[in-house]
Amino acid sequence: MPEFLELMPPQEALAVWLRAMPEPRVGVERIPSAQALGRVTAEAVRSPEALPGFARSTVDGYAVQARSTHGASDTLPAYLELVGEVPMGAAPGFAVGLGQAAVIHTGGMLPQGADSVVMLELTQTARAGEIEIFKAVAAGENVLKAGEDVGIGEEVLGRGVRLDAAAIGGLMALGLTEVAAARKPLAAVLSSGDEVVPPDRAVRPGQVRDVNSYALAALVESCGGEARLYGIVPDRAEALRAALRRALDEADFVVITAGSSASARDLTAAVIRESGAPGVLVHGVNVRPGKPTILGVCDGKPVVGLPGNPVSALVIARLFVRPLVARLLGAVPGKPQAAVPARLSLNLASQAGREDWVPVRLRREAQGWAAEPIFYKSNLIFSLAHADGLVCIPPDATGLEVGAAVEVVLL
């Protein structure tokens, strides 16, 4: 079967593929919030209580009734009676009336009657049991009201939010020590190719070690998924069919790196086509590297066939596997990728009508970052290992000129 009858642009190929997955979300599990870094919320989180639970001071100073300070100034201070000190971590056992003040620390609970706090710097101890106030405060000044951060029942985190350090802190603030997270999507990673041997094996002439299984497993992991290696499958239809069957049964999606030859790639496509409906959706993407990419869905489970060349496999995995994992996690789309603005240090040629992704190294210069393209032949894994990121040459360009402003997508 001829390859690449129609080369689809990468964004269109991704859209076609994702649309063919009816309900691609993985299951939900409740996990300790303390171990939820990088996980994605499976449902919106609503606050079970108000935060803060009581009016707190945001400064060190004196809790007062604002009207007790009206008209106070440097030349005409207000004199207030000191009635106590607010203990940290407990409710004050007294109230503050008109003409009275209480020592309060940052985070301390406002005593009954008090509605504002005068900063320490604007006061002076007049004599035992009395303070001078040099500036009036308004009601609510230097106070965080009860519920000002979060009200009861308020949605504090949406569904599909990737939890970072601040979000984990927020859950803890509300006493939510568990959170409902999307289960990590499980990728079955298959390598095919008669020439491929496991990495712990000495290679004989003609053989190469399995690079792709491990690189792709790491990439899946870095996107928030989990990977299980299904080993190296020989380039025979029945072997590939059996391995894919098992992978489809056990995992949430399947990543196959094809053997290097065109016939091995055609074999991959043929086996995907037989293994479930609708089968192969995209065969050939208008992108370099990675033209021979295969995108399929077998009875609801996504399958991607990546080129055997490790650089192509990784670049294509960034374009297709990363958004797939995000989709399976139910992660809210539309957040930017980590990127760095840079200037290109060399002219880069490309073919009009095709999207190119070029590995670059970043170098600090006086004016900012310089992006140095790394040139490589196929199969040079270290070209990518030495890169800091990728630069995209869009299909409507025939290259980029030295000095061009580019956005380097970080690896």
Add this chain to the structure above:
Amino acid sequence: MPEFLELMPPQEALAVWLRAMPEPRVGVERIPSAQALGRVTAEAVRSPEALPGFARSTVDGYAVQARSTHGASDTLPAYLELVGEVPMGAAPGFAVGLGQAAVIHTGGMLPQGADSVVMLELTQTARAGEIEIFKAVAAGENVLKAGEDVGIGEEVLGRGVRLDAAAIGGLMALGLTEVAAARKPLAAVLSSGDEVVPPDRAVRPGQVRDVNSYALAALVESCGGEARLYGIVPDRAEALRAALRRALDEADFVVITAGSSASARDLTAAVIRESGAPGVLVHGVNVRPGKPTILGVCDGKPVVGLPGNPVSALVIARLFVRPLVARLLGAVPGKPQAAVPARLSLNLASQAGREDWVPVRLRREAQGWAAEPIFYKSNLIFSLAHADGLVCIPPDATGLEVGAAVEVVLL
């Protein structure tokens, strides 16, 4: 003791602090390369063998001697005798002489005698046992020579390199299934404050849950370190002293979040000062939020005292704990932070002479990303949980105007 006698700029404070650590590197451990994602190499990696180990074809086609094709063209093809097919994964059992050709697949090993490969597209089967070649090839064309990716003994990864998917693939390509990695630096995280209770506890009036321990542990983890929680310490010198002693003995560095009041912060500084030489190096940094930051070293172990306000604690941890962890890992500095160029959607005021970090939310607009500042009072943890990144207002500015081009450092 008065706070903030001299406020140091953040970059200077960091330099002073890092300089005071004599040999801050953590130990080395050999780990499986397959589990090394995000780990940092503890020594340079040299290749034990050449890669590829043999000359390989980079295309599907025919292996030939280049001189057999000289002068070949569409109108005057060269006719070559077909002598065999190179098997995948084994050395070909035949040689290719002048006037001969052998079928070869991408990744196949060049037979003896052959020095180049003619692409399939430029050939045609003439009759059984013979092919027509329509274009001459040069010696070496479409061939990856032995050792062309990596030579024996060549340094493939430097020391201090953070391992990504491509680097893990590269290690596997060389049969290096183990790698020497810097041990994950262990942070002891202490929360102090009489008002702080564990997050699984119901709060009584005046109390708040421990947010900082968990948020900071997650931040340490996201930088490549490990965190152990040392619990909540009351605001008493002897309790803090004992907890810090144990933390210094057991961990590689200590992160203390001070109680909220000025006196609690002074207590932290005093206890750090007593717990080892040189003690407190920086007390007060010219940054907002986070002015009350304390940076110290106790007998070689770094200690950082963060403000109790969770937003300040996290922003300051990004400025100081993140580079500390990188330093302890021996990670090579100078790589860019993940950032996104954006336009500010509002005017932002700041005080000249002080560096400000403002949480922002990113919104996609026609021209690119818009950064919307999130305004907050102290202690509002969700202001940061809802942010996508931080914008820095440099000390020489008195603010940034709506529409200003900013770099949003991603959280």
